[in-house]
Amino acid sequence: xxxxxxxxxxxxxxxxxxxxxxxxxxxxxxxxxxxxxxxxxxxxxxxxxxxxxxxxxxxxxxxxxxxxxxxxxxxxxxxxxxxxxxxxxxxxxxxxxxxxxxxxxxxxxxxxxxxxxxxxxxxxxxxxxxxxxxxxxxxxxxxxxxxxxxxxxxxxxxxxxxxxxxxxxxxxxxxxxxxxxxxxxxxxxxxxxxxxxxxxxxxxxxxxxxxxxxxxxxxxxxxxxxxxxxxxxxxxxxxxxxxxxxxxxxxxxxxxxxxxxxxxxxxxxxxxxxxxxxxxxxxxxxxxxxxxxxxx
Numbered sequence: 001x002x003x004x005x006x007x008x009x010x011x012x013x014x015x016x017x018x019x020x021x022x023x024x025x026x027x028x029x030x031x032x033x034x035x036x037x038x039x040x041x042x043x044x045x046x047x048x049x050x051x052x053x054x055x056x057x058x059x060x061x062x063x064x065x066x067x068x069x070x071x072x073x074x075x076x077x078x079x080x081x082x083x084x085x086x087x088x089x090x091x092x093x094x095x096x097x098x099x100x101x102x103x104x105x106x107x108x109x110x111x112x113x114x115x116x117x118x119x120x121x122x123x124x125x126x127x128x129x130x131x132x133x134x135x136x137x138x139x140x141x142x143x144x145x146x147x148x149x150x151x152x153x154x155x156x157x158x159x160x161x162x163x164x165x166x167x168x169x170x171x172x173x174x175x176x177x178x179x180x181x182x183x184x185x186x187x188x189x190x191x192x193x194x195x196x197x198x199x200x201x202x203x204x205x206x207x208x209x210x211x212x213x214x215x216x217x218x219x220x221x222x223x224x225x226x227x228x229x230x231x232x233x234x235x236x237x238x239x240x241x242x243x244x245x246x247x248x249x250x251x252x253x254x255x256x257x258x259x260x261x262x263x264x265x266x267x268x269x270x271x272x273x274x275x276x277x278x279x280x281x282x283x284x285x286x287x288x289x290x291x292x293x294x295x296x
Contacts, residue, residue: 007278007285011133012080014278015087015126016071018271019063025263026060030254034265035059037116041101066090070133077136084134091127094120108176115176118168122272125160125279128153132282154286157279158221161235164276166215172208175201188248190241214238221283229287232280239277246270 025031036052069083097103103117104110114121135150171177178201185191185203194203214234220227246252252267253259263271 002285004285007281010281011129011278012071014274016067019067023060023063026056032056081134084130088127088130091123094123119269121164124163125157126275128156128160129279162215162218165211169208169211172204178204184245184249232284236280239273242273
């Protein structure tokens with residue numbers, strides 16, 4: 001059985017990779033463009049649009065510090081907890097974009113047809129992961145002490161998985177989302193063969209159906225341990241496959257910056273699935289025969 005200590009190590013690695021990578025990218029034109037698009041669309045920050053370059057660099061520095069504190073092999077747990085707190089604060093602020101920015105697809109009727117906000121949804125799970133990682137004791141990194149924050153972080157992580165898989169899975173049944181995933185599917189050995197058997201929309205519907213089935217299984221968190229674990233395994237499979245797009249989809253990398261390791265906006269979206277994979281492992285490590293910690 002996966003131990004919480006092993007899951008915590010992977011969570012630290014996942015968050016460190018994401019935040020360090022995003023932080024470095026914010027010192028490039030791609031990071032400036034991404035930051036600028038969110039600032040200009042934010043009702044409270046739109047006045048800073050002309051300062052998007054400076055804002056991107058400041059944000060990048062914050063991300064690098066957070067990633068370093070979370071991932072560095074330093075003996076003091078206090079520094080790690082500060083890093084997890086910085087990650088949680090960033091995730092919480094990022095989620096406000098859903099309330100202020102135009103993240104809905106107007107051509108599909110607006111809310112709840114979500115477009116650019118799909119990547120923002122992932123910060124719910126990342127917020128939960130930061131709470132979970134920060135709940136471990138300062139002096140014993142792999143402490144089994146069940147703190148209140150460690151217990152309550154689990155429903156947040158669960159909610160993050162359900163929202164991402166449920167909402168984006170539901171979007172797969174729309175034509176606009178099917179068109180959006182077409183280049184990903186075409187370049188992936190795991191999915192491309194399906195296009196020879198069925199139409200693109202049918203492939204998209206099939207992927208969406210699997211994601212919704214995963215959500216149904218994840219609901220077992222509250223009443224059926226076996227069903228919940230099945231949902232986690234399905235979610236793990238989903239995130240491993242989507243992370244594979246970083247290898248198979250050329251559009252994951254910014255061509256004008258020389259390609260790998262310069263992430264494009266699509267690459268930013270896909271890399272966020274690494275912490276979501278860590279969320280699955282964290283919940284799996286907390287789920288024994290007697291059920292999840294929340295129900296013990």
